[in-house]
Amino acid sequence: MPPKSKAAAKRPASQALRKKGNVKNAAVSAKKLRELEQVRKVKEPFLDMFVEALTKGDPDPSELAWHLSWRCSNPRRYDAPAACSLMLFSEALPGHVNLCDVLEAIDYHQAIRKHIGDERWEERRVRADELLQKLQGAKVSPRSFSLLHRAVSVACAKKDGPSEELKALSSATSKAVCDKDPEGACPICLAGWRADDSVLVLSCNHVLHVDCFWKMITAAGSDALRGRCRVCRAPVHWGPVARSNLRCILASALAAALVRQQQAGGGLSQSDVAEYCSRVSEEIGESFHDIWTEVPYQLLKVRQKALPNSEMANLQRLFSTPFLR
Ligand SMILES: [Zn+2]
Ligand SMILES: [Zn+2]
Structure with missing residues (x-):
């Protein structure tokens, strides 16, 4: 075995280990x-x-x-x-x-x-x-971008969501909408399209804001048009991946609304909540049961400190038994 060089002999053990580590890392x-x-x-x-x-x-x-x-x-x-x-x-x-x-x-x-x-x-x-x-x-087409946008969070395994990918697809969708119809506006809030809008493109190619879609669901009095475009009245179709994403985001909006209502001291009955689930079900063509069982899961995601634990438990209890219609 050749004798160690003077430099190597002087080299501290940690440095030698670091060198070994670097080789391994490389x-x-x-x-x-x-x-x-x-x-x-x-x-x-x-x-x-x-x-x-x-x-x-x-x-x-x-x-x-x-x-x-x-x-x-x-x-x-x-x-x-x-x-x-x-x-x-x-x-x-x-x-x-x-x-x-x-x-x-x-x-x-x-x-x-x-x-x-x-x-x-x-x-x-x-x-x-x-x-x-x-x-x-x-x-x-804007519709294709909108469907890619719906699909990406289903494909992503990260718990905190594919935020960068979602942002990129959201921008691509709103850009496609602005390019196709620069003078266009949302039929619900009547605001003109902007590049940073978060929009949904329906199967008839009419477009609305995601937030306005939720407002449309919570608005009373449009039951006859549930599941149809409010502009041309055509039935709206979603595939299973888009439905699965819409079920999550609408159940999440419902969970947040329930928490807000509870914070404001509003009483909630199982039938009130069932009414919203039923509207979501008719609007997106997903089963009532799938939406009903998604809401308590989304409630868990709403930050616990938004409500005292006891009230959160009350909300959770609303969904602990199946709602029979
Ligand atoms: Zn709008
Ligand atoms: Zn339409």
């Missing part, structure tokens, strides 16, 4: 880079096909959905997260996509996340910013 990051490159290679062809189908309708969206669907049915496949996350975006594709395939994708994405864990799902799924980068300069 090896880990090289491995990570190789993995990320492999993930990119897997995502790229799927993303390209999706963008072609979204912007040109070729490949045919239903064929693409089939192509993606069987890949996400096996959680052990390396490409399953990329295929599955694009399936969750597939409601935005033009024309007809089999909604059973989309419904299955919601279950598959849970199975894949369970199999590989949230961290790997986040690495391997297609992110909204990757999709938006490919869509730069392409002609995409």
Whole structure:
């Protein structure tokens, strides 16, 4: 064994350890880079096909959905997260996509996340910013952007939500709306469109603010038009992914309204709450039961300190028994 150099002999143990650590870190990051490159290679062809189908309708969206669907049915496949996350975006594709395939994708994405864990799902799924980068300069309808916007929080595994991706898709949707109809306005509040609006584009292509959608649901007296566009009266269709997102945001708005009402000393009966759940159900075409069971979950997310624990428990109790209509 060669004798240690004077410098090495003088080097403190911590420094030698740090050097060893650096070498290990460099090896880990090289491995990570190789993995990320492999993930990119897997995502790229799927993303390209999706963008072609979204912007040109070729490949045919239903064929693409089939192509993606069987890949996400096996959680052990390396490409399953990329295929599955694009399936969750597939409601935005033009024309007809089999909604059973989309419904299955919601279950598959849970199975894949369970199999590989949230961290790997986040690495391997297609992110909204990757999709938006490919869509730069392409002609995409405001409705498609709006549906991508609805889908992204369903695809994201992070507990605090995909805020950057949501913001990017929200801006892309409002920009598409402003570009298409610069003189247009929200039919509910009559305010002209602005680039920072958060909007919903209905299946008839009429647009309204997300907040105004909630106001419309809470407004009394428009029961005959529930589930229809208030401008052209056409029935409004949402796919399973968009419905799942709308169920969460509307149940969350309802939970916040319940807490505010309780703070103001307002009494609440089970039938009052059921009335709102029923309106949400009719408005978005989701089952009453699914909305009813979502509200207590959203109540848990409302900061506990908004109400004393005892009152929060009272609110929770409202939902502890099924409401029989
Ligand atoms: Zn509005
Ligand atoms: Zn309409």
